[in-house]
Amino acid sequence: MNDLQQWIGKQMNIEISGKKRCKGILIDFGSDIVVIYDGQQFLYIPLVHIQHMELSLPTDEIIENPNHVPFDKLGESFSYRKMLDHAKGRFVEIYVTGNKSIHGYLTNLMNDYFVFYSPIYKTMYISLYHLKWLIPHSSQVLPYSLSTQSVPLNPSLASLPQIMKDLCKKLEGKLVIFDLGDHPHKTGLLNRFDPNNHLIEMVIANGETIYWNFQHLKTLSLCD
Numbered sequence: 742m743n744d745l746q747q748w749i750g751k752q753m754n755i756e757i758s759g760k761k762r763c764k765g766i767l768i769d770f771g772s773d774i775v776v777i778y779d780g781q782q783f784l785y786i787p788l789v790h791i792q793h794m795e796l797s798l799p800t801d802e803i804i805e806n807p808n809h810v811p812f813d814k815l816g817e818s819f820s821y822r823k824m825l826d827h828a829k830g831r832f833v834e835i836y837v838t839g840n841k842s843i844h845g846y847l848t849n850l851m852n853d854y855f856v857f858y859s860p861i862y863k864t865m866y867i868s869l870y871h872l873k874w875l876i877p878h879s880s881q882v883l884p885y886s887l888s889t890q891s892v893p894l895n896p897s898l899a900s901l902p903q904i905m906k907d908l909c910k911k912l913e914g915k916l917v918i919f920d921l922g923d924h925p926h927k928t929g930l931l932n933r934f935d936p937n938n939h940l941i942e943m944v945i946a947n948g949e950t951i952y953w954n955f956q957h958l959k960t961l962s963l964c965d
Contacts, residue, residue, distance in 0.1 A: 745770045752797040752804055753777065757873055758790040759838070764797060766804055771819030780804040783811050785875045787821050811877035824875070825850050832884055834876040837867060838959045839923045842876075844884050854905040860884050862921065862962060868905055871959035909934040909941060909955060916964035917943075919953065926951045928964070 748767045755763050755777065763786075765779035775791070777784045812827045828847050835857065836842045845859035857865045902908050912931050919927040929945040939955040 745775065748796070750806065752801065753794050754797050754801075755786070755791060756793040757786060758792060759873060761836070761873065763874075764801070764804075766806060768807070768810060769819065771821070771823070774819070774821040774824060776810070778804070778807050782876050783807070785821075785824050785877075787872060787874075789870075790873050821869075822850070825855060825869075828875060828877060831880065832878040832882055834878065835867070836873045837871055838920050841921075843921075844878075846884075849901070851901065851905070852903040854908070856901070860887060863965065864962065866905065866908060866961040868959055905961075906934075906936045906955065909961070910936060912961075912963070918962050918964060919958045920960055927953070927958075 745767065749769070751767055753765065753767050755765075757763065763777060763779060763784060765777040765784065767775060768778050768783065769776040770788075773788050775786050775788060777786060812824060825847060829850065830846060830848070832844070832846060834842045834844050835847075843857070843859050843862065843865070845857055845862075845865075847855055848858050849856040853870070854866050854868050857867050859865060902911060909931065913933055915931055916929065917931045922928045926943070926945050929943045929951070931941060932944050932950070933942040934940070934955065935942075936955075941953045941955050941958070943951045943953060945951055
């Protein structure tokens with residue numbers, strides 16, 4: 742990790758899992774995360790999803806250094822989890838899968854997933870292992886110009902398990918959507934989950950049974 746110290750303040754080109762690319766100044770890094778400023782916003786990117794990074798070419802457009810950072814009290818033990826903890830209750834943009842980001846609020850942080858409230862998708866459960874980046878918005882910005890009263894930041898979570906496997910087991914018999922429904926077979930009845938072999942048995946609209954590998958599923962939400 743100390744190798745990254747030499748690149749602080751330098752402009753980088755980065756390739757992220759999912760064939761996504763970004764360019765910006767390396768502002769900070771922690772044990773398992775980097776912070777990139779692209780000239781307009783700050784991207785907090787878990788190191789596990791960085792496929793490749795290199796210094797930008799001298800001919801690339803120059804990005805000016807920012808005069809502030811969104812989270813200024815993370816300390817020396819800066820980490821992915823600590824960043825998420827600081828992001829709770831703040832309006833953010835996250836990218837997990839597909840071709841679109843999700844805007845909303847991180848409301849609770851569990852052992853291996855977090856609870857996210859989106860005005861569009863409502864309550865979502867997102868694996869810590871699959872978040873590609875998080876972008877904090879200004880504290881003055883509200884999602885879709887909604888009022889603060891219309892955004893429930895304290896949903897009832899008294900019975901939520903700490904582990905996402907246990908959550909899936911708890912939701913057996915419920916209608917669910919995985920990965921924002923990016924595949925038609927990811928919406929249906931969660932019939933059974935075997936945590937030993939990681940297989941989720943789903944029944945889709947036509948009654949057909951489909952199996953998904955839990956380890957490759959990124960987001961989960963209920964069909965309310």
